[in-house]
Amino acid sequence: MTVTPDLSPKPRLLVVGGGYAGFHIAKSLQTKIKERGGVVTVVDPLPYMTYQPFLPEVVGGHIDGRHAVVDHATHLKDAELVRGAVVKVEHARRTATVQGPDGSEFEVPYQDIVMTAGATTRTFPIPGLADAGIGLKTVEEAVALRNQILERLDAAARMTDGEERKRALTFVVVGGGFAGVEAIAEMEDLIRNAVSRNPQLSQSEVRIAMVEAMGRIMPEVSEDQAEQVVEHLRGRGIEVLLNTSLGNAEGGVLELISMADKSVVERFGADTLVWTAGVAANSVAKSTDFPVEERGRIEVTATLQVKDGENGVLEGAWGCGDVCAVPDLTGAGPGGMCVPNAQHAGRQAKRLVANYLAVRHGEGEVQEYEHKSLGAVAGLGFGKGVGNPMGVKLFGPLAWLAHRGYHAMALPQLERKARVLGGFVMETVFGRDTTAVFDLERPRNAFLKAAGGTPVLGRFAKKQLEDKEKASA
Structure with missing residues (x-):
């Protein structure tokens, strides 16, 4: 059964991904577009943005995990928030297909789209x-x-x-x-x-x-x-x-x-x-009708508009961050492209906002993104x-x-x-807090034990049991 959320009928700027770049773009444009009779819609499987450079510090215990994320609902109050993952983009129809948390799919129409779906962990087919x-x-x-x-x-x-x-x-x-x-x-x-x-x-x-x-x-x-x-x-x-x-x-x-x-x-x-x-561009890039280069990233120009052929751009299509191959005009990036990091994502988001307002609303001039790494x-x-x-x-x-x-x-x-x-x-x-909270994946074990049920074994307990069974066989 397909369940469609109650979406605004207003002209929509669809932001695909509420990560570092997407959050900044939505935060900067939500009020401006609302005042012009439109709506910014952010689609993301998670209700928050994760500041990934702080994840090692979360491991080390310097930062509470909750403090390394920024809640969408709190800071994007003038935007429309949709929980789910964009699984297909048909720019020719100005339509994105979203898969909700329950697995159902629905379509979201848009006037303009910004691809900021980020990157995922890159793995190899290593047994185990x-x-x-x-x-x-x-x-x-x-x-x-x-x-x-x-x-x-x-x-x-x-x-x-x-x-x-x-x-x-x-x-x-x-x-x-x-x-x-x-x-x-x-x-x-x-x-x-x-x-x-x-x-x-x-x-x-x-x-x-x-x-x-x-x-x-x-x-x-x-x-x-x-x-x-x-x-x-x-x-x-x-x-x-x-x-x-x-x-x-x-x-x-x-x-x-x-x-x-x-x-x-x-x-x-x-x-x-x-x-x-390593990381790889979000796989949604390959499920669009946008041009994609050999590393699976959407091809955009230095103005952060999606390419259309060699010299043209697709009207209403924008992109930046790790899911896009953004030209590095300083010449420092490998293969002539910007490296995937928060430094570039944040600055690209700022330039994209200014260029979008210039193209869609005639405010200012379109400029190319150029940033020498700090x-x-x-x-x-x-x-x-x-x-x-x-x-x-x-x-x-x-x-x-x-x-x-x-x-x-x-x-x-x-x-x-x-x-x-x-x-x-x-x-x-x-000093450092080395307190751990155990059994987070099995929070009902204490209740199961009290209620006469069978507690769920964790990964390591299961392995110990399997090893003992093998040894006794």
Whole structure:
């Protein structure tokens, strides 16, 4: 049964995706378009925008997961919000097909459309990866990863079986880009802090490893800075395995492959496998009648209008952010395109808003998007960081402060900034909170037990039971 929401009959600017770029566009245009008799409609499966650069800090416990997201309903009060995912766009008909949370589909007509559906985790067909791994693209993943790390440490402290304990205390991150490096650094900080508070655990028992297929990490910084980070991580006991890939993860047993000769380097068990090996444009791009390049991104011009042939643009079609191939007029981007990050997404959104108002309402002039990167900064745990803001190479506390300062400024809305900065202050005064909330995926277990029902086993409890059954068979 198809259920169609009560949609406004007004001329519609449809924003596909309420992430960083989409949120900024809707926030800037909602009142202006309402005053002109139209409506901004935001379609997104989630009721909030996630500020992804803060996800490693959620894992580390510096930021509450709720504070890394910005609620749509609170801040887009003059926009029409539709929960669901756009699964098809027919610009020739000025119609988008939306799949609601219940799986039903309905059509949303529009006058103009902005494609800002973002990116998803890019994975490869590695046996066992889907069962054993977890990504770091959503706040739900970040919160779950933090809780899993602390749960595995707590469980290991009570284990007497050497192999089980070893698996519980092994933590692996695949991918050596910014996300992977920040994630593993925060994980190490969190693990070391939690282990120091548990007399039944020793840091020497913990194994933390990063697997990177290339010969270096962090292509966003200079090679000497990348080497400095590798040295720093290794100095903290983190294994950095370069020119190495994950070949198999079935049953939580990881098989590492040498990129040089494809031979098996090592096999070992690990209960925690984090996948941060790249992103891919949202697949909705391929379900449109817009031009799409080889990497699956919608082709747009430097004015952020969807292309129509070599030199033309499609009337009423716009796009920016990770789902689009936006020309980098500075010449710095790989393949001549802007890299997918929040810095570009936010600035592209601002330029798109100005250009849209110029085209649709004759306000101002259409200009091309051109932004020279301000550099990059990465957090490596509390008080530690690396970066090259404005071309200045930084390492240590200054880079960490630059990282926190930039991202606190880039996070939308004053009340979000205040909550995040307040958390930073509380952590500085009182220290890191290593409290985990267990059984979030099985919240009814306590009630089931009280009511005489059968509690639901978690992932690791199920595996232990299966191993015991195999051993006794």
